[in-house]
Amino acid sequence: MRVSSEAELAEAICAARALVIRGGGTRGLGVPSGEVLETAGLSGVQLYEPGALTLVAQAGTSLAEIEAVLAAERQRLAFEVPDLRALLGRNGVSTIGGVVAANASGPRRVQVGACRDALLGVRFVDGAGRIIKNGGRVMKNVTGYDLVKLMAGSAGSLGVISEVSFKVQAVPEAEVTLMAERGLAEGLADLRAALGSPFDISGAGWMAGRAMIRIEGMAGSVAYRAAELRARLGGWQEAQGDWAVLRDVTAFAGRMGAVWRLALKPSAAAGIVAALGLEAICDWGGGLVWLLDPEGRADVRAAVAGLGAATLMRPLPGQSLPAFAPEAAGVAALTAAIRAQFDPRGVFNQGMMG
Structure with a gap:
């Protein structure tokens, strides 16, 4: 079933007994049961004010369309949306509603926060068919429930998003990546030191024996911060950054094995990876760890108990x-x-969490 208006969406929900909510079909997890409800027909940028750094779009609008609109004004979604289609073996087109429902956020989260932190407002239809609006086009403190934050990451379990509004970000003048050959423990220690410094880094990742730090902003500021970090950490050099490869977990795409996503206390990441003995890719200074698990081990969740959470993104x-x-x-x-x-x-999304 495909809807093309908010009114159609509300009517479809009222008439349904069980629905599987789908935007572009690129991010869903678990095995929910019910009739598929597609929101891609709710499409189009409703409002874009570059001077105010705000954008409003219907939930089914493709992420690519939104990125193209912003790029024309040298702006972007600050939270750097991952594209996990290759990793998860999916086709389809990512939609902005799906991005919000998954709270999909990339390496720049360490600087600007997650998708939910860029959300200004949201419209959605709940399970009773009620159309609900929360937030607006400006950042302000309000009383009552912050449904904007609640809907981000809710994975379609509380309502079907019909429209979202965002604060967006200007593309910075300059960007520099620092890189060093490091083992996991040493590399993550350096990344945590960089994140704890006053130099405002926008990326801190490790993969394939290399640690990476990204610095963005005005050219003079970027040059100064990069020089100071190199002096403090020692052994780091400017290099070409593979941030899209890190963000999209490209190294695990197409390879045999289950894929786990761990959200961890950063200081615990190296020890957990060593204990499990699995190939890892780390982001957010160790706060996000991806594991390639050839055997589909059942002990991964036990290994992170009390230190984070483990999501099975791609089962065997x-x-x-x-x-x-x-x-x-x-x-x-x-x-x-x-x-x-x-x-x-x-x-x-009945059965999604099971």
Whole structure:
């Protein structure tokens, strides 16, 4: 089922018993059950004010269209959306609603925050068919529930996003990448030191024995910060940065094995990777770790218990492990209570968390 207006969306939700929400089909996890509801028909940039750094678009608008509109004014989405189609073996076109529903965020998160931090407002239809609007086109403090932040990362479990508004960012004048040959533990220690420095870095990653730091901004400022970091850390050189390769986890695409995404306490990352003995790619100074797991091991979640969370992004064929870890009893109760408020009939993405 494909809808082309917010009114059609509300009508479809009211008439449905179980729906699987799909934008471009590039990011969904788990195995939800129900009739597929496609939102790609809700398309188009509704408002773009380059001078105010704001953009409003319908949820089914392709990410590529939005990036092209912004690039024409030398602007961008600050949070650097990952493209995981090759990694996950997906086709389709990424939509901005799917980006928000997944809270999809790349290496620049260490500087500017995640997708949810750039969101100004959101419109969505809940499980009762009600059209709800929260936020607006400017940043301001308000009382009440921050539904904008709640919807980001909710994966279609609370409502179907119909429209989003963002603050956007000017493309910086200059960019420099510093690189050093480093083992994982040493490399992540250097990255944490850089993140803790006053030099405002916009990327801190490690892959294939190399640590990378990115610095962006005005040319003079970038040159100064790069020189200061090189002096402090020692052994780092300017190099061509492979940030898209890091962001999209390209090195694991097309290779046999399950793929795990770990969100961790950065200081714990090196020890966990060493204990598991799996090939790793690290972002956010160790706060995000990707693992290639040839055997589909069941002990990965136990290894990160108390230090983070493990999501099975790409299971082995026939593997029965759930994408998401079971929630603790208190968290599960809170989740159920929130879903009951927004989706009292249990229409959306049934079985996604199992």
